Amino acid sequence: MRENYTLTRLYVDTPLNAGAAVTLEPAQAHYLGTVLRKSVSDTVRIFNGHDGEWAAEISMLSKRGGSLIVTDPLRRHHDAPDIWLVFAPVRKHRTAFIFEKATELGVSKFVPVITARTQFAKLNTDKARAQIIEAAEQTERLDLPEVAKPKKLDSLLDNWDKGRRIIFADEAGGGHSVLDILRNYSGPCALLIGPEGGFTEAERDRLLNMDCVDAVSLGPRILRADTAAISLLTLWQSAQGDW
Template identity: 45%
Template sequence: MPATPAWPPKSAPRLFVAETLHAGTRLTIDGPQAHYLARVMRVSPGNPVVLCDDVTGEWAARVTEAGKRSVALECIELLRERETVPDIWLCPALIKKDRFDLVLEKATELGVARIVPVVTRRCVADKLNPERARAIVTEAAEQCARTALPELAAPVKLAALLADWPVDRTLYFADENGGVPLVEAVAGADRPRTGFLIGPEGGFDDQERAAIRALPQAVPISLGPRILRAETAALAALAIWMAQAGDWRDREGPRNPGEE
């Protein structure tokens, strides 16, 4: 006999929603999400949709009504509970919009728990569109099958970030003047409370570097012999930490999309 097709299929659309979901929850999607479901994915009654609420986890839902401006759905069953997220913060200095978009997207894919944009003296930007940033983060989480969204903080000045930095959280900062190789700095760490501070295109100035180094929780690190762009440094640091101290060490976990 032929195998019973998986339900919902891997091709089912994925969306994050604001409502907390339960079996039997009925909700109506409108706006851009409705446009995506109705006009792009062309869903019809009975079609499956995968929903995440960033609270309970990932749910299989079924379309009950599909209109031009709204789509009605009913939650059927819980597929996965919300993922456990390593306690890692990324604090990247604001850089040019397209490059910062890349940081938001890829940091979400890599599994960061919190993103805190930082304003430094050499930043070429000092503002961030919160709605646009949240949309980038959400879309990235949907595309890579995350069940949790990173917290996205409002931009903060470097001095304020340092003044409020938790006493029990390590702050690794990429110092172009040199520091401990990151692989060595995190070797043997067991998923500590951690943050990464990455400077802008021009790096930190001398006063900023001195202020960071004066913080007891700060650890200057090196990301190798080559000069990295700000966005590359942020993502390289996250990847190294995830491999050495984060959840990339887990032997079991959710499969990658499309993986059998």
């Protein structure tokens, strides 16, 4: 119900059902007790990514931790649309931006890919998951997008499921109008964004020769990788997603 949206919302890694006890992480207890000044018997909202959203009452709160008792169901679970974001990691703060904003925009899976020009190949998936959880808590998502381990582009394409089409943001300008492609799209899809500096000619050739790839243009300007990712995902959601 709408009035519940004002309640604090937390992700918990615990099965949820009426009467269940939930142990809070120390950071969550600190946030509730010290930052928000919550106390025992106050109500919060919780979700775990697959059991929907529930109301829960604070049963214990201290500096070292706390606990909740699950009370009432609020919303049934539903998954985001089946859209993957395949992207080359960039600088830490820009990669964090991609995780945060793409989670807000409803991506279902992140697939980091290492290309010939990827400058920042290392990716802390635990930190990425924390960024995703925070974004999901703030934006009313009931599910959490998956984060795959980084994989080299050739290896990824070698094992690609041809039933999932790839929309390739071609910075070289040879792609079709993105809206023309998206308006006639259906089925599982992945959005592919390259690194700063773009794909090599060999990488482009391989992609363009795959039957499951559609190259699209994002306009006359060269966009940063994070801008391109969010722009393409926004267009996809408008044409094919849950908007």
